[in-house]
Amino acid sequence: MPRKPIKNSKGGRKTVHAYHHGDLRRALVDQGTKLVQEQGHPSITVREVARRTGVTHTAAHYHFRTREALLAAIATRGFEEMTASLESAMRAATGARSRLALLGEAYVRHALRRGRLYQLMFSAETATRDAHPELRVASDRMFALLVDAIRDGQETGLVRGGPPVDAALVAWSAAHGFASLSLERRLMLPGLQGRENDELAAIVLRGAFEGIAIA
Amino acid sequence: MPRKPIKNSKGGRKTVHAYHHGDLRRALVDQGTKLVQEQGHPSITVREVARRTGVTHTAAHYHFRTREALLAAIATRGFEEMTASLESAMRAATGARSRLALLGEAYVRHALRRGRLYQLMFSAETATRDAHPELRVASDRMFALLVDAIRDGQETGLVRGGPPVDAALVAWSAAHGFASLSLERRLMLPGLQGRENDELAAIVLRGAFEGIAIA
DNA sequence: ACCTGAACACCGTTCAAGT
């Protein structure tokens, strides 16, 4: 595999092997993210990521001691991007109610759009999170967004009292559960088959908010 | 496919030809199920399953053309067992309300108890279900249980009207989402940390039923 | 510090061959 000569940003006279001059790590995460989105993390290999980046696989191992560490780095960035995406969606809010609605919709939409990357983010394979503190930080930050929006809702008299985390857990479970089931193709069931994802997502989000019981 | 290299735990397993006499297939699923529950499906290998069963790995390939087919068979049995477990739990019901409550509790409890097997059942790796019709049948049957319980609830005036599948989807999303997050160790968050799974499960199930909004 | 090349043990899958 031929390396494409790239201009050295700090001078431009030297042709350098590839992007990697202090940034091979980032390049690997870039290519890894692409690969995950194409094929899903179970079939991702360190060797293929290295190949696509134009380096030997041992070079990749220099930056990521294990395959899991590489996946964790990819997942971490995924959480950061998702957090940014949710924050951006909520900026259009006019009040606590629309904040919650926008957040829920944005969550499911982003999850489904990212698909395999979202699945990696919540995969048990990256779940030895004690070994990957940045991953924990990134996912904690995303959950905090949820809790904040719920707290807002409580203060506006929209959401029941009690610890905000409790209500956040309900909403999160519903949104994550729906996204997971959809991505795992478990929604191909009689009565659900063929219906739009947006319609089903709305039903689930409304259900978590209003409940399925008769008041 | 990428598998973590596993140290050959116990040197040479003795070949016990007596085991398989027309039922090697079943024996492989038995051992495979055990292995999944011990280590999780990502690190399961056809070769190790065969080793534990006392046959060559090519014998396993005779019964399961691919690794995915073996995993699908394991997942199928998992669904059948879970369906039976849910049915059994509901037999203690005294009415539609307790039926729903028992079903929800049993679902989450079974999922958490089976852990890695449940994760396999809902893994995208076995999601090429068109290729594994028994898997589809088994999982459809489990979902049908949910829908039936919801329909019962509607007829008793407990659950809102509309298509029963819609309300079932809400409850399923919440239950599955909570189980998944718990199994993926994503509940180690400020405010949730250290609380009992049973308590959190009850919150989620009640939330799906009654909603988080103020009536 | 950063990357290469060779080596090791393991894997999924295929194929010819035995019973």
Add this chain to the structure above:
DNA sequence: ACCTGAACACCGTTCAAGT
């Protein structure tokens, strides 16, 4: 029909060595 043994092309990880 059912299973074995050998072979192939992959893989994650480690190590000595180069720059």
